Amino acid sequence: MGDKENIKRILQEAELYQGQGLLNEARLKYDEASDLVRNNPKIKNKGKILAGLSKKINLLEVDSQKVERGPSSPELSSKAQDLIQKLFSFSKEESAEEAALEGALALARFGQFERALEEFDKLMANDAHRVVAAKNILRCHIALDSEETAADKYEVWAKGDMFSADQLETIRIFLEQVFENKGLKRKLTVVQAPAEAVVEEKQDEEFIDISAIGIPLESGPGKGKVVEFDVNFQSGNLLSLIISQKDGKLIENLEVDSSFEDLQFYSPIAIFNGSGVVAAKSEIKAGPKQGDYCLDIKITST
């Protein structure tokens, strides 16, 4: 193959690669062709040919920079956003709340921050996902270049009663870390546990420590039996029990406000009877005890 044919072939390759969006490969071929032209004494009009090739290389350079810089995520139509939310809600068959969180996270991942904010706002109503939603709300504001809005949002939460002091501390540490990573020095309000908790603790002391409770079941698979559960947490007259998933059937008929006249309480120093009422019942949606139940029993008399 003659020199001219060789250069022609290389240029044909370069143009094809350029047409296919293979910009680096095209660039290498244009460079190769330029070298061949430059070093070939037989070629006339070298200056003109090299100038033409240089122009092509410059244009490629501009395109490459555009691609390398990467696009800012475009704001998609609400239809496309709906689709993203639907397609990336992987747990829709198992848990609607978990799926809603996944959908919102996907929207944020795909740069649809405004819409993601709306979805995370809705998730704030959900106890199990509130902290995750809050962190992502802050993350979205920061992605939208509004660090001030993120900080203001935290300060509003810090003044309200939506989060416990522990939760606020988690959120504060998270946000300060994000600010630090961005080279911003912004200190946020540290929220201390409320003073009333101390008063409550004193009141708690009036109640004897209860380690287990026997509940007589009036319906369901355990009808007529007394089932015993360990008390996982006690706050005064409120006992919190974690019921494992496998025992879930035993308590499926217990509703909030169901009352019992003959509960059995087991404490390290005595066993006694009393009455109580179901104060709360919920399924644990996240963490190592996911799928288990949390049952709160309020002691009404002993």
Added chain:
Amino acid sequence: MAIFNLKKREIECKVVYYGPGRGGKTTNLEYIFKTFRKQITGEMVSINTEGDRTLFFDFLPMGLGKIKGCEIKVQLYTVPGQVQYSSTRKLVLRGVDGIVFVADSLAVRRDKNMLSLKDLQANLKEYGLNIFKIPLVLQYNKRDLEEQGIPIMSVEQLDHDLNRQLKVPSFPGSALKGDGIGVALKECMKLTLKSLQKELKWAQ
């Protein structure tokens, strides 16, 4: 992971087109969208950017009708091939049931093919999936460029580079002309449904 709706006797599975950037994944889906009209159950959604590169993913829903008493729905996806979209690729890959790996036959893309296959293996591993076990086919795209005198790798070379250990079905193809597109998808679906049948036991 496919969704099996026992009540409706319906299986929804996910097939992902994976491969290096500018290799022809989106062109594959466009050809399928144009050609298999009967099986297409919705619009093809593409989110592109500068230079028509896939930014997020392409999506195409299909219905294969009833197989062994079960309605089979398939969602086809592509991933963005550019190296910088690693986290998007991983997210799109979540819940995958079958993969068509679209390799670029151009000789200058040899390394990119191998890097993309490694990236696929790593991303599958993060979901606890094994590239040697998942339903997978290879498509060697852009075979038509040989006619234009552009240097492309031989099928043997591609098999040696990409399929030496995997030993999965491989198909030469041209997404632009439509060659080898249907056959690669059909083989992938065959392997995917066989694997799902084993897992979900829907036809017993």
